[in-house]
Amino acid sequence: MTSTIFALSSGSPPAAIGVIRISGPRAGAALEALAGPLPAPRTAALRWLVDGRGDRLDRALILWFPGPRTATGEDLAELHVHGGRAVVAALQAALGAMDGLRPAEPGEFTRRAFANGVIDLAEAEGLGDLLAAETEGQRRHALAIAGGALSRQVEAWQQAILEASARIEAILDFGDEGDVDADEARPRAIADGVAAGIARLLAAPPAERLRDGVRVVLAGPPNAGKSTLFNALAGREAAIVTDIPGTTRDVIEAPIMLAGQPILLIDTAGLRDGDDPVERIGVARAEDALAGADIVLWLGDPGAAPDHPGLIRIGARCDTTGHTAGVDLSVSVHAGEGMDRLRDLLIDHVRALLPREADLAVNARQRAALEEALEGLHLATSTDALLFAEGLRLARVALDRITGRAGIEDMLDGLFGRFCIGK
Numbered sequence: 218m219t220s221t222i223f224a225l226s227s228g229s230p231p232a233a234i235g236v237i238r239i240s241g242p243r244a245g246a247a248l249e250a251l252a253g254p255l256p257a258p259r260t261a262a263l264r265w266l267v268d269g270r271g272d273r274l275d276r277a278l279i280l281w282f283p284g285p286r287t288a289t290g291e292d293l294a295e296l297h298v299h300g301g302r303a304v305v306a307a308l309q310a311a312l313g314a315m316d317g318l319r320p321a322e323p324g325e326f327t328r329r330a331f332a333n334g335v336i337d338l339a340e341a342e343g344l345g346d347l348l349a350a351e352t353e354g355q356r357r358h359a360l361a362i363a364g365g366a367l368s369r370q371v372e373a374w375q376q377a378i379l380e381a382s383a384r385i386e387a388i389l390d391f392g393d394e395g396d397v398d399a400d401e402a403r404p405r406a407i408a409d410g411v412a413a414g415i416a417r418l419l420a421a422p423p424a425e426r427l428r429d430g431v432r433v434v435l436a437g438p439p440n441a442g443k444s445t446l447f448n449a450l451a452g453r454e455a456a457i458v459t460d461i462p463g464t465t466r467d468v469i470e471a472p473i474m475l476a477g478q479p480i481l482l483i484d485t486a487g488l489r490d491g492d493d494p495v496e497r498i499g500v501a502r503a504e505d506a507l508a509g510a511d512i513v514l515w516l517g518d519p520g521a522a523p524d525h526p527g528l529i530r531i532g533a534r535c536d537t538t539g540h541t542a543g544v545d546l547s548v549s550v551h552a553g554e555g556m557d558r559l560r561d562l563l564i565d566h567v568r569a570l571l572p573r574e575a576d577l578a579v580n581a582r583q584r585a586a587l588e589e590a591l592e593g594l595h596l597a598t599s600t601d602a603l604l605f606a607e608g609l610r611l612a613r614v615a616l617d618r619i620t621g622r623a624g625i626e627d628m629l630d631g632l633f634g635r636f637c638i639g640k
């Protein structure tokens with residue numbers, strides 16, 4: 218029998234209130250043992266909670282959610298207790314002593330929600346992002362995905378592909394008999410339409426950028442003032458600054474927020490050819506960071522700047538170097554010059570790289586599945602009808618992986634069966 222799981226679902230004690238959730242077939246029995254007869258479903262009740270010996274543990278609000286229409290798809294109970302360490306510990310001990318109950322693993326409530334079909338894989342990912350969301354943009358996007366925005370789009374594509382499959386397979390099977398419309402134009406138009414939609418979604422900024430921040434890399438020769446600028450933007454002395462060229466060796470990261478936009482600020486070793494083996498490793502790491510940058514703040518000779526679509530040429534230390542030709546912006550951290558303009562410029566660049574509010578954005582896992590679906594659809598547009606059918610099948614299987622919901626093949630059987638018999 219499925220075990221019944223419990224966990225503190227609210228923040229760690231001490232807190233004003235602690236919410237303990239219990240999910241599984243024994244949830245109702247556990248609630249009765251602690252609090253007496255079950256209250257009406259979904260209605261809060263104030264009860265004394267007692268342990269197995271009848272000792273009072275706390276006076277608490279309790280809730281009873283009978284399955285399957287619950288957050289986990291199972292019977293679910295909640296105890297809203299006083300959030301003190303000992304109160305929570307006593308309740309966890311009382312629950313742990315009951316038959317068939319055990320503490321939940323991390324994510325296990327959500328895992329059960331997925332297993333029971335309450336949410337699909339994309340929605341579960343959205344839920345995870347929602348719990349991690351720190352900015353308004355992150356919250357809005359995660360809430361949309363958790364609410365099924367991506368799942369609904371994917372399901373619409375699956376429906377369309379299914380129709381195209383049914384049509385093309387009918388042509389393959391019965392085309393010779395002349396009792397189906399042998400025109401392939403319609404299924405091809407459907408495949409093209411879905412491919413265009415997927416391509417649009419893939420072209421949108423990736424969800425990771427919203428979650429982890431836009432990667433802004435400070436790069437340039439040694440002693441250019443990178444770490445000084447990094448510290449100024451980060452608002453703390455995160456990186457060591459000296460007048461010795463080659464001070465920074467490691468890649469140093471600082472998550473910051475500019476105008477509510479998440480940024481991962483990255484300081485790097487000064488780029489130069491040297492013999493010091495430690496510095497050479499640092500330079501190699503700097504080059505890796507550059508390769509993964511969304512935006513590069515280049516603090517060196519503008520003519521020697523790397524080729525990068527998100528390049529901003531900074532004339533650093535402009536209080537001593539004066540104006541430098543070819544830079545986008547002159548900045549002096551020491552004189553406090555150009556810093557506001559730099560922040561504004563960064564905000565503009567960062568905004569353009571983040572998913573817009575109305576956009577759906579996909580993560581790496583979803584992206585891989587979409588790319589595979591697109592490959593299938595491109596195969597589908599080849600002239601051969603057999604390959605067409607196979608490409609559509611590959612696309613369906615790939616899209617299935619986004620929601621983690623199988624059963625499309627069964628649906629095809631059903632639809633295809635009807636299609637043929639009806640003809």
Ligand SMILES: Nc1nc2c(c(=O)[nH]1)N(C=O)[C@@H](CNc1ccc(C(=O)N[C@@H](CCC(=O)O)C(=O)O)cc1)CN2
Pocket residue numbers: 236259282286287288295
């Ligand atoms: N105390 C508490 N707060 C919480 C949650 C929770 O589980 N417990 N949630 C946990 O994630 C979120 C709310 N999510 C929920 C989703 C569905 C149902 C639910 O019982 N749905 C039923 C009944 C709907 C109704 O009565 O209108 C359903 O959809 O059929 C409850 C909470 C956020 N706040």
Ligand SMILES: Nc1nc2c(ncn2[C@@H]2O[C@H](COP(=O)(O)OP(=O)(O)OP(=O)(O)O)[C@@H](O)[C@H]2O)c(=O)[nH]1
Pocket residue numbers: 438439440441442443444445446457458459460461462463464465466485486487488533534535536537548549550551552
């Ligand atoms: N006058 C002036 N000096 C600056 C300014 N910014 C940095 N410096 C000085 O320049 C020197 C090098 O600064 P860093 O920030 O360590 O330079 P870096 O590019 O990180 O150097 P490496 O880590 O060696 O690659 C230090 O002595 C700083 O005080 C500035 O705006 N004006």
Ligand SMILES: [Mg+2]
Pocket residue numbers: 443444445456457464465485486487
């Ligand atoms: Mg440095």
